[in-house]
Amino acid sequence: MSDSDGDGLSDGNEVDLGINPLSIDIDQDGLSDSIDPTPLAPGATSGFIEDQLRKLAEAVRSFDLSVFNSRNLSASKDKKNAIANRLVSAANDVAYGDFLQAQDTLVELTKKFENQDSPPDLVLISDEKTRLGNNVVLMIGLIELQ
Numbered sequence: 001m002s003d004s005d006g007d008g009l010s011d012g013n014e015v016d017l018g019i020n021p022l023s024i025d026i027d028q029d030g031l032s033d034s035i036d037p038t039p040l041a042p043g044a045t046s047g048f049i050e051d052q053l054r055k056l057a058e059a060v061r062s063f064d065l066s067v068f069n070s071r072n073l074s075a076s077k078d079k080k081n082a083i084a085n086r087l088v089s090a091a092n093d094v095a096y097g098d099f100l101q102a103q104d105t106l107v108e109l110t111k112k113f114e115n116q117d118s119p120p121d122l123v124l125i126s127d128e129k130t131r132l133g134n135n136v137v138l139m140i141g142l143i144e145l146q
């Protein structure tokens with residue numbers, strides 16, 4: 001079984017699905033073909049976006065408290081909850097079809113970890129921060145394509 005683009009789908013499988021086996025993201029929307037529910041059309045389904053936002057919220061809840069930019073554990077927990085709750089709120093907006101509201105919520109959220117001093121970021125420089133930032137930007141892009 002060869003998998004030329006290394007995306008987890010065999011070349012034969014990708015040909016069967018109408019996907020280019022040499023491209024890991026044929027529609028160039030940021031989602032690799034193996035997870036993209038619409039691999040041939042930029043964007044994704046609203047159900048997929050909602051799921052991803054809920055998964056992101058869970059991921060944030062699993063972050064170590066040390067990655068939050070706070071003086072004490074209780075403030076770190078507040079920041080963790082604030083970020084996770086916004087992601088859940090955006091997921092709910094997507095579920096209701098309110099894409100503009102979801103986008104607003106996520107754009108506001110990106111300001112909390114954009115590596116600028118003011119307002120202070122909620123998360124310290126870390127792999128978690130980078131992944132979270134990249135994923136939120138990806139979700140904003142997918143919502144724009146709705």
Ligand SMILES: [Ca+2]
Pocket residue numbers: 003004005006007008009010011014021
């Ligand atoms: Ca492949």
Ligand SMILES: [Ca+2]
Pocket residue numbers: 025026027028029030031032033036038039
């Ligand atoms: Ca894609």
Ligand SMILES: [Ca+2]
Pocket residue numbers: 027029031036037038039040041042043044
């Ligand atoms: Ca797509």
